[in-house]
Amino acid sequence: MSYRKACLLLLLVSSTAAFAQVSHSDQVQIAPPLVRAIDPPAQDATAADIEIQADKLRSEKLYLDALDYYQVALAKKPNDASLLNKIGITELMMQRYKEARKSFERSIKFDHEFANAYNNLGVVFYESRKYGAAVKQYEKAIARDQSAASFYSNLGAAYFSKREFEPAVAAYQRALELDPEVFMRTSRTGVQAQLPSPEDRARYDYTVAKLYAKMGLSDHSLEYLKKAMEAGYKDLKNVYKDADFAELRKNPRFTELMASAAKTPVISD
Numbered sequence: 001m002s003y004r005k006a007c008l009l010l011l012l013v014s015s016t017a018a019f020a021q022v023s024h025s026d027q028v029q030i031a032p033p034l035v036r037a038i039d040p041p042a043q044d045a046t047a048a049d050i051e052i053q054a055d056k057l058r059s060e061k062l063y064l065d066a067l068d069y070y071q072v073a074l075a076k077k078p079n080d081a082s083l084l085n086k087i088g089i090t091e092l093m094m095q096r097y098k099e100a101r102k103s104f105e106r107s108i109k110f111d112h113e114f115a116n117a118y119n120n121l122g123v124v125f126y127e128s129r130k131y132g133a134a135v136k137q138y139e140k141a142i143a144r145d146q147s148a149a150s151f152y153s154n155l156g157a158a159y160f161s162k163r164e165f166e167p168a169v170a171a172y173q174r175a176l177e178l179d180p181e182v183f184m185r186t187s188r189t190g191v192q193a194q195l196p197s198p199e200d201r202a203r204y205d206y207t208v209a210k211l212y213a214k215m216g217l218s219d220h221s222l223e224y225l226k227k228a229m230e231a232g233y234k235d236l237k238n239v240y241k242d243a244d245f246a247e248l249r250k251n252p253r254f255t256e257l258m259a260s261a262a263k264t265p266v267i268s269d
Contacts, residue, residue, distance in 0.1 A: 038065040040072070047076040051083065058086070063094050081111035088120055092127075100124050115145035119154060126158055134158040149179035160204055169207055176211050183208055184220065202231035214244040218251050226257060 038057065041050045054069035067090050074083045088103030101124045107117035122137030138155040145151065156171035175182045209224035225248075229236060239245050239258070248254050 038062065038068075041069055047073045047080075047083075050076070051086070054086070058090055058093070061093075063090050066090050079110045081107045081114045081117065084110065085114065085117045085120060088117070088124075092120065092123065095127075097124050097127060113144050115141045115148065115151070118144065119148070119151050122154060122158070126154070126161075129161075131158045131162045135162070147178065149175045149182040151175075152178065153182050160200070160207075163200070165203070165207070169211070172208065173211055173214075176215060180212075180215060180217055180220075183212075183224075198231060199234070202228050202233035205231055206233045206236070210242065210244050213248045216247060218248055218253070221245075221248055222251070222253055222257060225254075229257070 041053065050069050050073040054066045054073060057063075057066035057069060067087065070083055070087045070090065074080060074087070077083060084103050084107035088100045088107065091097075091100035091103060101121065104117050104121040104124065107114055108121070111117070118137050119141035122134040122141065125131075125134040125137060135155060135158045138151055138158060141148070141151045142155065152171045152175035156168045156175060159165075159168035159171060172183075205224045205228035209221045209228055212218075212221035212224060225239065240249070245254075
């Protein structure tokens with residue numbers, strides 16, 4: 001082999017190797033499927049013990065393992081509405097909406113007064129954007145338990161998504177009366193209100209700010225008022241004349257917030 005041919009061959013091999021390294025970095029590797037990492041429950045374990053372990057697995061987001069444990073517990077305690085509800089919740093967390101719906105419906109079948117199952121079935125409909133059906137289930141839950149703030153909060157979200165603002169505000173107000181922290185929790189870990197436009201998002205934030213102000217919860221009100229401002233709520237000036245904001249207007253932080261709003265440039269269409 002001549003010296004020139006040897007150089008060309010070496011250059012070709014080096015280029016191919018370099019190309020292989022670059023293309024390797026561009027490859028997409030599919031993650032392996034979810035695997036069950038926990039040993040099955042002991043055969044002599046009671047349904048209650050297995051359910052407790054399943055609850056723990058679900059809290060750790062080991063949903064497949066949790067489902068296995070719940071199913072074993074259900075085999076030992078057939079037609080148990082609470083277990084079926086927990087199975088549905090786990091399926092809901094995995095976005096298996098069809099399976100979750102069936103589990104909640106089975107739970108209701110075996111306990112017609114189980115308010116949680118009606119509420120959770122409403123969440124399935126809500127996630128599917130079937131807001132009318134969600135409202136019906138939330139109302140059934142409330143008819144059986146009027147002490148759960150989350151039921152009213154969910155009902156308000158469904159009404160808001162339907163753009164039926166008056167019943168939405170009424171439901172939200174009742175939720176806050178039962179639990180002033182309900183929005184702070186659901187905004188971080190629960191189902192978000194599915195609002196069809198940025199304008200509705202801003203209106204939602206302003207509405208929540210108004211409800212918190214009415215209850216004298218200034219910190220929460222200011223937080224949502226800032227969100228409304230950042231979302232471009234068009235009627236923000238109403239905060240100066242709305243009676244529900246009367247006490248908040250005395251707060252120096254309110255003055256600072258509105259001053260910052262005045263300095264923010266507005267970009268229009």
